[in-house]
Amino acid sequence: MSHDAKIRLEEVEKRYLGTKTPAVASLSLEVKEGEILVLVGPSGCGKSTTLRLINRMIEPTGGRIILDDEDVTKVNPDALRRRIGYVIQQIGLFPHQTIAQNIATVPKMLGWDKARIGERVDELLSVVGLDPETYRDRYPKELSGGQAQRVGVARALGADPEIMLMDEPFGAIDPITRDRLQNEFLRVQETLRKTIVFVTHDVDEAIKMGDRIAILGDQSHIRQIDTPERILAFPVDDFVADFIGSGSTLKGLHFEVVDDNVDLDPYPTMTVGDDPAEALERAHAVHATWVLVLDDEQRPLRWVSTEELGQGTPVTAESGTEVLAKVQLGATLFEALEQMLISEAAVAVVVREDGSYYGVVRLTYLNQQIRRARLEAREHYERMEASS
Numbered sequence: 001m002s003h004d005a006k007i008r009l010e011e012v013e014k015r016y017l018g019t020k021t022p023a024v025a026s027l028s029l030e031v032k033e034g035e036i037l038v039l040v041g042p043s044g045c046g047k048s049t050t051l052r053l054i055n056r057m058i059e060p061t062g063g064r065i066i067l068d069d070e071d072v073t074k075v076n077p078d079a080l081r082r083r084i085g086y087v088i089q090q091i092g093l094f095p096h097q098t099i100a101q102n103i104a105t106v107p108k109m110l111g112w113d114k115a116r117i118g119e120r121v122d123e124l125l126s127v128v129g130l131d132p133e134t135y136r137d138r139y140p141k142e143l144s145g146g147q148a149q150r151v152g153v154a155r156a157l158g159a160d161p162e163i164m165l166m167d168e169p170f171g172a173i174d175p176i177t178r179d180r181l182q183n184e185f186l187r188v189q190e191t192l193r194k195t196i197v198f199v200t201h202d203v204d205e206a207i208k209m210g211d212r213i214a215i216l217g218d219q220s221h222i223r224q225i226d227t228p229e230r231i232l233a234f235p236v237d238d239f240v241a242d243f244i245g246s247g248s249t250l251k252g253l254h255f256e257v258v259d260d261n262v263d264l265d266p267y268p269t270m271t272v273g274d275d276p277a278e279a280l281e282r283a284h285a286v287h288a289t290w291v292l293v294l295d296d297e298q299r300p301l302r303w304v305s306t307e308e309l310g311q312g313t314p315v316t317a318e319s320g321t322e323v324l325a326k327v328q329l330g331a332t333l334f335e336a337l338e339q340m341l342i343s344e345a346a347v348a349v350v351v352r353e354d355g356s357y358y359g360v361v362r363l364t365y366l367n368q369q370i371r372r373a374r375l376e377a378r379e380h381y382e383r384m385e386a387s388s
């Protein structure tokens, strides 16, 4: 077992009573400590079954399940489930219990004292972004769908489990709330660092949430397992390519950022009041049709065309057109592309945190980055193949 694996499935099989083919056949899989592994695949491929095999809500009919170094295939499943938080789409809060009582379910089972439980409930409500004062004494029917889902996450975190299993946890929620819950959950995970197995059928959710993604075919057969970035850059076969769908190149731009290492192109600039003839010369030297006008503090202000400069009129803070498209250092290349598409000069202007000019990103840069990511992913798989 590799040293950082928290969960390991070894040739796990589930054959439901009375069915001809197993729902999960000979699945071997490792989940690393502190990662979010997303299981994604078409409906009926066995994602939920796989998830429930891990905490033995479903008993395997073959293979072994190992947590840390312990074979838990035969241990008492109740004890196992206390170590593992579980969140599902219809979170199933107990309707006649308050939010606090719902969250306290597992700590109570574990025999924690009242004061410790009370503190824990308040802490967890804050973690999931609900004010304890307002929400702890409410009942589930007094919550919106998104709030109930947060309580579901808080309840699963109740006894501070090392592992969380999440089955389409944000499935039945409107897209805006869903996006917010996903972001909040990722933020919480940054500090909690739980080992998480997350099931979804939505490839975009998988790309957003996963440190790694396992793309499953029938019977939970792993078709590809890797970082989202590498899967997008190099789908190993048509099944994976079809599943991730069109636009994978664009989605890959979410994983690259404009940082200090980005070797940005020089672009002709001038400051308000500079000699237009000199600025024109600089623009001609690099075959640019636009010059970027900066203010005294080096902040991008306007685009002035070489045509306007050629007329020799002085450049003021009102010349040309306003620079609308700017991205900060640290923005993703996806954001840079969006800015580029609306920019007068078809480049994204990059500024530092204080708003001062840093450089520009051009389409050629994006093209190079995409090609580099593809090549790296291809080489990675070629090396893997050669060594197997």
Ligand SMILES: Nc1ncnc2c1ncn2[C@@H]1O[C@H](COP(=O)(O)OP(=O)(O)OP(=O)(O)O)[C@@H](O)[C@H]1O
Pocket: 016, 017, 019, 023, 041, 042, 043, 044, 045, 046, 047, 048, 049, 050, 201
């Ligand atoms: N209790 C059961 N008895 C018999 N077959 C079952 C049972 N539960 C699930 N199955 C079958 O096992 C297969 C895998 O089901 P599972 O729910 O794990 O798939 P899934 O990938 O989670 O699907 P979805 O995305 O639609 O929820 C399916 O063919 C399903 O019909």
